[in-house]
Amino acid sequence: MSDKLVTVAKFYTAFEAEIAKLELDNNGINSIIVGGGLATMLPHIECVKAEIKVAEADVENAKAILDSVGEDSEGDV
8 A cells, every 4th residue: 555645636725625625634634734824824926725635546446535525625635
């Protein structure tokens, strides 16, 4: 089993990322938020986003869960 973390979604605010993380947690998928603090402190810089990362084995399930609740994934994930 791989320990590699993969980005499944990106958000302009840490608040949006936290909501997505809660949805994944409620569905049994462990996730982390990377860059949430920067997205909060530097909202005027578009390239700074909060990313949701999950284990490589959970990528497909995580994307399906986020898509089902209307969260948009972006980027080359």
